[in-house]
Amino acid sequence: MDDNFKDFVTKTMSAYLVGIGIYPNTSGFSHLLNSVYIAALNKVNGLAICKLYAEVGKSAHKSGVAVERAIRNIINKCVNEGRMNKLNDYFGYSVYSDKYPIRSGEFICLFAAKMLDDYASIKA
Numbered sequence: 001m002d003d004n005f006k007d008f009v010t011k012t013m014s015a016y017l018v019g020i021g022i023y024p025n026t027s028g029f030s031h032l033l034n035s036v037y038i039a040a041l042n043k044v045n046g047l048a049i050c051k052l053y054a055e056v057g058k059s060a061h062k063s064g065v066a067v068e069r070a071i072r073n074i075i076n077k078c079v080n081e082g083r084m085n086k087l088n089d090y091f092g093y094s095v096y097s098d099k100y101p102i103r104s105g106e107f108i109c110l111f112a113a114k115m116l117d118d119y120a121s122i123k124a
Contacts, residue, residue: 008122009037009115016090016111021083028070031056032108035071039112049105071104090114 013033014024022029034056039047053071054064078084079101087096087110095110096102102110 005040005119006037008119009033009040012115012118013037013111019090020078020086021081022074022078026074028067028072028074031060031067031070032074034059035067035108036111036115039108040115043116044109044112047109049108052108068104071108075102075104075107 010033013036017029017032018024022032024030035052038052038055050064050068053067057064057067060067075084084096084102087102088094091110091114
């Protein structure tokens with residue numbers, strides 16, 4: 001993909017994340033953006049989440065475990081504060097419920113697929 005796709009993912013994901021209360025000053029914000037971008041580049045097929053965290057960690061000079069922990073912490077914070085129901089509005093169907101909270105890998109893959117679909121619809 002091209003630089004336009006990276007710009008699209010950065011701007012769109014930033015808006016989505018701020019909408020659910022994950023702000024740019026949060027430690028896992030950039031890790032989450034990079035994770036979604038890399039997952040979208042790989043077209044979400046055959047994606048090993050642990051390897052994804054390690055790849056994101058290389059660019060941030062952190063371990064994959066630190067990246068995973070930062071992403072998990074910001075997602076759990078939103079879950080605990082009750083802001084994740086906004087995800088259902090973004091996708092137009094139920095992707096989140098209080099009974100079955102979303103995991104960080106699911107969150108990344110859902111948004112990566114959404115970024116691919118949204119970008120394809122804009123290009124068409």
